[in-house]
Amino acid sequence: MKQTIRLRVNGDAYEVAVPPWRTLNEVLREDLRLTGTKRGCGDGDCGACTVLLDGRSVTSCLMLAVEAVGHEVTTVEGLATARDALHPVQAEFIAAGAIQCGYCTPGMELSAAYLLSRNPAPTDDEIRRGLSGNLCRCTGYQKIFEAVRRAADRLKEAARPDAAAGDPATGGPAGGDPSGGGARP
Amino acid sequence: MSLCKFAYHGPDTLDEVLALLAAHGPAARVMAGGTDLVVKMSRGQVAPAVVIGLKRVPGLGDLHFDPVRGLELGCMTRVSAVLEHPAVAAHYPALAEAAQATATVQIRNMATIAGNLCNASPCADNAPTLVARGASVELRSPRGHRALPLAELFRGPGQTVLAPDELLVRITVPPPRAATGFAYLSLSQRSAVDVSAVGVAAGLTLADGRVAEARIVLGAVAPTPFVATAAADALRGRNPDDAAFRAAGAAAAEACAPIGDVRASAGYRRKMVAVLVRRALERATARALGEGTARAARQAEVTP
Numbered sequence: 164m165k166q167t168i169r170l171r172v173n174g175d176a177y178e179v180a181v182p183p184w185r186t187l188n189e190v191l192r193e194d195l196r197l198t199g200t201k202r203g204c205g206d207g208d209c210g211a212c213t214v215l216l217d218g219r220s221v222t223s224c225l226m227l228a229v230e231a232v233g234h235e236v237t238t239v240e241g242l243a244t245a246r247d248a249l250h251p252v253q254a255e256f257i258a259a260g261a262i263q264c265g266y267c268t269p270g271m272e273l274s275a276a277y278l279l280s281r282n283p284a285p286t287d288d289e290i291r292r293g294l295s296g297n298l299c300r301c302t303g304y305q306k307i308f309e310a311v312r313r314a315a316d317r318l319k320e321a322a323r324p325d326a327a328a329g330d331p332a333t334g335g336p337a338g339g340d341p342s343g344g345g346a347r348p
Numbered sequence: 349m350s351l352c353k354f355a356y357h358g359p360d361t362l363d364e365v366l367a368l369l370a371a372h373g374p375a376a377r378v379m380a381g382g383t384d385l386v387v388k389m390s391r392g393q394v395a396p397a398v399v400i401g402l403k404r405v406p407g408l409g410d411l412h413f414d415p416v417r418g419l420e421l422g423c424m425t426r427v428s429a430v431l432e433h434p435a436v437a438a439h440y441p442a443l444a445e446a447a448q449a450t451a452t453v454q455i456r457n458m459a460t461i462a463g464n465l466c467n468a469s470p471c472a473d474n475a476p477t478l479v480a481r482g483a484s485v486e487l488r489s490p491r492g493h494r495a496l497p498l499a500e501l502f503r504g505p506g507q508t509v510l511a512p513d514e515l516l517v518r519i520t521v522p523p524p525r526a527a528t529g530f531a532y533l534s535l536s537q538r539s540a541v542d543v544s545a546v547g548v549a550a551g552l553t554l555a556d557g558r559v560a561e562a563r564i565v566l567g568a569v570a571p572t573p574f575v576a577t578a579a580a581d582a583l584r585g586r587n588p589d590d591a592a593f594r595a596a597g598a599a600a601a602e603a604c605a606p607i608g609d610v611r612a613s614a615g616y617r618r619k620m621v622a623v624l625v626r627r628a629l630e631r632a633t634a635r636a637l638g639e640g641t642a643r644a645a646r647q648a649e650v651t652p
Contacts, residue, residue, distance in 0.1 A: 164353065183356030206387050207455050219457040225386045229356055230403055274453065296452025
């Protein structure tokens with residue numbers, strides 16, 4: 164029942180033989196060995212398995228790997244633009260002490276990067292709503308919110324026309340739509 | 349939690365989807381966003397032999413607004429697409445409220461409105477508003493197609509009138525009407541992420557300062573979206589004021605048939621129906637008044 168599929172993950176092409184009932188989460192972790200993407204509840208509630216699909220955040224535990232064919236997947240391994248240059252969200256998670264046990268961190272960071280790609284200047288309430296699909300069992304939410312606020316400031320700074328060009332650490336999130344106005348009913 | 353084994357088909361055309369459905373019948377399940385089906389498969393609640401994915405069929409995710417024809421959602425239109433569409437924000441704010449109340453950011457990016465309806469959960473957030481707005485659904489099969497009012501799609505929890513070879517292909521919402529407003533409010537036990545314990549869609553049309561027509565549809569308090577006809581009809585001819593809205597809330601709470609479960613007791617649900625109906629009618633009234641003004645302004649702009 165296995166079929167060979169081609170996946171694009173973090174800009175790399177993979178060819179992998181999978182049965183159709185394997186989730187994207189299982190294939191990322193077990194076949195591609197990209198274990199930065201976690202598996203938590205398996206029900207789509209906790210957000211630990213969050214990845215970006217064509218720049219949109221999705222829960223990889225609820226997606227069949229075969230349905231990711233033809234799309235660009237971004238995992239936490241692909242968030243940094245270069246080996247020695249973290250994404251601003253990652254850098255600010257470290258600076259703010261927003262990491263405790265770390266299990267929710269990859270999903271949190273991808274949700275934060277997605278939020279900032281849609282809404283570069285979120286209010287505190289919008290940050291909370293933007294991360295409401297990610298649970299932190301250590302309950303370290305305040306530091307996480309602070310990290311996202313700081314990352315937003317850093318990206319804003321970098322987007323100023325007079326900002327120094329060529330700083331790889333301030334690049335936008337991979338695959339995101341930086342022009343999006345965000346969802347505001 | 350490995351999923352059950354199944355054969356997967358990802359056809360490129362609607363005709364192929366329908367042919368596969370006809371060939372496999374009840375053994376097949378259609379996968380739109382997958383957020384309900386994958387959970388059910390991982391819990392062992394369903395074990396389809398065949399899964400038919402819709403993602404590769406072009407055009408099914410379209411969202412189209414026309415002032416005369418109204419709003420059309422394809423069966424692959426994602427919840428987040430509804431939430432982000434400017435025409436929805438401008439003309440169907442209650443639909444955006446229901447979309448916002450649905451699950452999480454990530455699930456809204458995957459799940460479809462049609463999937464939320466076809467899953468037929470009594471607490472589906474997107475059902476009450478669409479029923480209140482008089483939405484209809486188009487069902488297709490190799491035998492032909494039929495259209496029916498959305499309210500008639502639901503048979504019971506998890507049950508619809510869809511035949512095994514039928515696919516819901518389109519949801520059509522009538523165009524916005526003058527001096528008319530709708531609102532959706534919901535409550536859940538823990539947060540926005542949790543399934544709604546009560547959902548209320550209410551709408552009304554004003555004429556000469558009085559209620560000309562009203563709709564109240566309740567979610568999660570009956571096996572299917574509950575149309576509180578008597579409560580809404582009693583508003584006709586009344587001033588859109590607190591007394592009228594309280595009476596409507598009390599009547600709707602009396603008429604619905606909630607159960608008690610892990611999310612809320614039956615009594616709590618009933619009390620919250622009364623409160624949410626009143627609040628939703630207040631918000632709908634504000635929109636009916638504001639919408640009239642905005643429409644006049646728009647028409648002044650476009651009329652040569």
